[in-house]
Structure formats: C-alpha cells, structure tokens
Amino acid sequence: MMLTEIDHVAIAVSDLEAAIDYYQQAFGATVAHREMVESDGVEEALLKVADSYIQLTRATRDDSPIAKYIAKRGEGLHHVGYRVDDCAAALAAMVAAGATPIDQAPRPGSRGTTVAFIHPKGSFGTLIELVQE
Ligand code: CO
Helix, strand or coil: CCEEEEEEEEEECCCHHHHHHHHHHHHCCCEEEEEEECCCCEEEEEEEECCEEEEEEEECCCCCHHHHHHHHHCCEEEEEEEEECCHHHHHHHHHHCCCCECCCCCEECHHHCEEEEECCCCCCCCCEEEEEC
C-alpha cells in the first residue's frame, strides 16, 4: 500500500478568518500551521486532527485555482491530500494506472512538503494531491 495516511482534507473558503473561527468554536480546533503559498496564490490554515489536517484555503489573487473553484462551484471540499513515502514513485504509479497528472513531476508544497496533483478527471471526480513530508 503506497498511501500511508490521509495528510489533509482541503476546503476552499472565501473568508479564512471566519472559517477558522467556525472550526475553533465547533470543534475546539487550533491552527497548527499557517502559510502563504505565493506560487499557488493561496493562504492555508492547517488544523491538526490526529496525524492529519483540515486545510482551510483561501485565494490570495484572482487567478488562483481556489478563486476559480469558488467562482465556479462555491466554497467546499477542494481536494484530498494522501501522504506517501515517495511522491515521485506514487505519481509514476498513478500515471501508469491511467491517472492524468496536473504536475508532471513532484514540486514543493506547503510545510516543506513535496507534492504532485492528479486531475479529478479520471480520478472519479476528486482532485488528488500526493504529499511527501
Ligand atoms: Co493540499
């Protein structure tokens, strides 16, 4: 089995502070990590759940994938991040199994991770992120 853990569930939100407040009040969750990812045009807040995270994500500019997603579909579940030991090997295995990669090769993600995205088309409608810590 190549997947070692659910790394995070990413939720696209318009108002990051309001979303953090909601999760804090509803679950007593606290922000474990916060980061602006300039290359992706997003700001993330990670709330720890055991060894996984809820990742609340907002767009920081109009051409951000999160901005486009919210404009088209509204706020909500954006992608699932699966933790793997070797992102390149997992990406190659998925491509060999017929998946359509968005990233042709692993690239830097937030938290110092290495990531690669797989297109929802061909993955039963879910945007998949492979995450190597
Ligand atoms: Co992610």
